[in-house]
Amino acid sequence: MATVDTTRGGEAQRTLRADARRNRERVLAAASAAFAEEGFDVGVAAIARRAGVGTGTLFRHFPTKLELEVAVVLERAAGMSENLQAALAEPDPWEAFTTLMTRIVEQTSSDRCLGQATKPELLGDPRIQELQDELLRGVEEILRRGRDAGVLRRDVTAEDIPVLASAIGTTMERFRTSQPELWRRYLGVVLDGLRADGAAPLEPGPPGPDLLSGTC
Amino acid sequence: MATVDTTRGGEAQRTLRADARRNRERVLAAASAAFAEEGFDVGVAAIARRAGVGTGTLFRHFPTKLELEVAVVLERAAGMSENLQAALAEPDPWEAFTTLMTRIVEQTSSDRCLGQATKPELLGDPRIQELQDELLRGVEEILRRGRDAGVLRRDVTAEDIPVLASAIGTTMERFRTSQPELWRRYLGVVLDGLRADGAAPLEPGPPGPDLLSGTC
DNA sequence: CGCTAACCGGAGCGGCCGCTCCCCTTGTGC
């Protein structure tokens, strides 16, 4: 489950020349780093330069910039899958939940593209939707444990988690250099607001599946 | 205090022809509406069209787009001042705090430019900094009452409030049409995380004055 | 070793955006 296959449908490029394969990897790595540091706003020229190739080469492997963004986001999903595994391995339900939230928010705070992955063009992509659904099922399992143990408020849904994570993550972007650990402060507030004891019931409904969620 | 003078230093345009004054107002109103609906990303052409003037006219009154953004944000500050007054008028300390948070988050959720007002070019402007400081002093008063009454956790600072508000507000942007009241849900979580009972102490320090805050 | 198809790269295209320039219009004081 944790393995993410970025070569979906993967028989298209079976015969790929050695240099082509290498360049594809370099572009993907450069995009991954650039998106993490500067967000999706970086120009393709900067990515190509960073990869040591021309823009022509970049666009052969990824016919559009959005395609490149999708590839990077799918790659990130592997990390999120790891977060889920780590949380599921935690015996104590509350510890499992806090582990999940901490890891997600930590990554979202240090990686600009994770917070920006909520933009509609990306969420509309079927490959990303599929992966998101898979991750949400894992999150639901963590939440169920917490609710059953009576440590987590009962009205939290899986869809709330990416929303809360991206809220903290994107807002912390401008403190990344000055106070890189500041996200812990606000995660603390949210976690206190999500524990079972003494919480008022949540307001309207959870965000429906109509328009949902960050990359989780 | 609630009065915000957008004509700072205001003796420059004392002799302003009638049509010029009227056009200036129309541009400001158009920008205000456009920024609220679409954020600061809208082009100046769209604003000018909306105001029924040419771009030349727009740039005479506001020599740069940033200047126009500043003018709109300063205008918004009046609304925030009202929020403060409403909260200060509330006798119960917790009610005062929730009133403040609710009004701030509500406005930030329905007005895109409020969430985007955290960008450095705007926060760097001395007029905005001055206004922000004034608002923060009012917020501090509300927090002091809550802490003294023992209903609010003691480690919350005034700088936390705009951070939390813009976190919720900007994240709710993509639900504005589908679920315009969703912000209440997450505000509820945050408020529960901020009340005095049963909360763990907040993590690192508050955001220092080095790089601070949304428009509040 | 040589041939060919696959691949590389960057000049350049079209479109957008903030901003300027300048000719024409219009409000205002005498």
Added chain:
DNA sequence: GCACAAGGGGAGCGGCCGCTCCGGTTAGCG
């Protein structure tokens, strides 16, 4: 009412960005 300065408006400039096109290069196979 006239003269003139102040204001209005939009064509156009420069720069950026995603993307394409094509001449030169190179890997891979027999």
